[in-house]
Amino acid sequence: MRGTFESTLPWWIAGPLIGLVIVALLALANKRFGVVGGVTDLVHGSAEGRGLRSWRTLLVLGMVLGGAAYALLAGAPDAGSAYSWLDTHLSTSGEVGLLFGAGLLIGVGARTAGGCTSGHGLTRLSTRVTGQHRLDDDDHGQRNHDHTAARGGDLR
Amino acid sequence: MKLRLSALALGLFTGFVLAWARLTDPNTFRLMLSLDSPHIYLLMGAAVGVAFVGARLVRGRRAVLTGERIDWRASRPTCAHLIGSVLFGIGWGISDACPGPTAAQLGGGRTLALAVAAGILVGVRLQPALACAVAKRATGGEKRAASVVAAADVL
Numbered sequence: 001m002r003g004t005f006e007s008t009l010p011w012w013i014a015g016p017l018i019g020l021v022i023v024a025l026l027a028l029a030n031k032r033f034g035v036v037g038g039v040t041d042l043v044h045g046s047a048e049g050r051g052l053r054s055w056r057t058l059l060v061l062g063m064v065l066g067g068a069a070y071a072l073l074a075g076a077p078d079a080g081s082a083y084s085w086l087d088t089h090l091s092t093s094g095e096v097g098l099l100f101g102a103g104l105l106i107g108v109g110a111r112t113a114g115g116c117t118s119g120h121g122l123t124r125l126s127t128r129v130t131g132q133h134r135l136d137d138d139d140h141g142q143r144n145h146d147h148t149a150a151r152g153g154d155l156r
Numbered sequence: 157m158k159l160r161l162s163a164l165a166l167g168l169f170t171g172f173v174l175a176w177a178r179l180t181d182p183n184t185f186r187l188m189l190s191l192d193s194p195h196i197y198l199l200m201g202a203a204v205g206v207a208f209v210g211a212r213l214v215r216g217r218r219a220v221l222t223g224e225r226i227d228w229r230a231s232r233p234t235c236a237h238l239i240g241s242v243l244f245g246i247g248w249g250i251s252d253a254c255p256g257p258t259a260a261q262l263g264g265g266r267t268l269a270l271a272v273a274a275g276i277l278v279g280v281r282l283q284p285a286l287a288c289a290v291a292k293r294a295t296g297g298e299k300r301a302a303s304v305v306a307a308a309d310v311l
Contacts, residue, residue, distance in 0.1 A: 005176060011195055014177035015202025021166050022203070023210030029159050030219040030226045033166075034311030035255040036280065043281040046310070055163035060259050062167020067263025069168065070175035078175065079265030084182035084252050096271045098250060103258075103275015105247030110255065110276075111283035111310065113240025117254045119311025120241075121200060126207035127228045 005074035022123050032127075034119030035060055036110040158221050171260040180261045182252035189249060247275075 022033045038060030041048055048054045052061075071079060086095050110116040115124065177199060178184050187193035214226050248254055253261075253272045261269035 008178045009173065009176040011177065011199035012202055014173050015199040016206040017173050018170060019203040019206025019210065021170050022207040023214060024166060026211055026226055027214045027220055028162050029221045030224045032311050035259065037310045039255065039276060039280045040310050043277055055160045058160045059163040059167040062164040063171035063174070063256060063259040064263040066168040066171020067175045067180060067260030070172045071264040076265055078180045078261055081267050083266065083268040085186060095268060099268055099271035100275040102247040102251035102253065103272040104279040105243045106251070106253065106255065107276040107279020108283045108286060109240045109243030109247060111240070111280045112287055113237045113244060115311030116244065116256070118256045122203050122207060123311055125204045127211050
């Protein structure tokens with residue numbers, strides 16, 4: 001059993017499973033799969049709610065728990081202080097600083113673009129690239145008040 | 157409530173799959189970004205393929221939980237998408253991390269994922285103020301600034 005989980009799940013199983021999660025969210029509630037939305041609701045809140053009252057934050061929380069569940073079944077291959085090729089080049093504090101900085105860029109970048117790999121790379125590629133275009137989309141009402149202010153009269 | 161429970165369950169499933177496919181190992185992303193392994197490209201391609209077909213099969217039907225009509229509209233890329241993706245890509249290239257796998261890494265006990273996660277939280281928190289300041293300085297005008305501040309919706 002443990003051996004099953006220790007071997008890497010092949011892309012042709014993992015990929016379609018993730019694809020089905022995207023379809024399931026659409027089929028259940030007409031919602032879009034994405035991680036940065038959950039982070040946004042955690043720190044800002046949106047029309048979907050704030051913190052644990054938002055389904056998007058719970059989606060991300062679920063992913064944390066999913067990682068923990070896998071660790072329990074597979075003997076925690078990710079546990080520990082090892083990270084990446086950076087380990088051999090930097091001190092621990094240097095690596096923490098660099099990774100925090102990289103996280104900042106990821107956070108600012110993903111929030112600016114309106115999504116990360118899951119939201120844009122998967123969900124948006126699957127749905128909103130083709131079809132009728134529009135310039136001003138706010139179907140989820142996810143702008144927060146900062147944006148409302150920044151956009152001035154631009155809002156509908 | 158049902159939506160939140162469903163989201164929690166779907167997230168749990170996703171995190172488990174990400175970890176099992178070893179996307180929680182930064183080295184997997186390293187090999188992808190250096191074009192040494194097709195694993196993630198094939199995985200994402202398969203995910204998009206299934207979601208592309210599946211999304212069209214459910215489009216127009218009623219959502220199971222809400223009864224809402226399942227639909228979406230396409231939108232054109234904006235300046236915000238371009239700027240955001242460049243910043244994101246630099247962070248991605250340095251850390252070999254991306255928000256979903258980072259979440260699963262936290263559960264899997266990878267301690268340095270805490271540094272990445274903290275950066276992402278602070279980045280998302282500060283982005284509106286940051287983008288507003290940058291846009292105002294760069295353009296001096298509200299109207300163009302609006303398109304730089306952020307994409308209209310966050311996924």
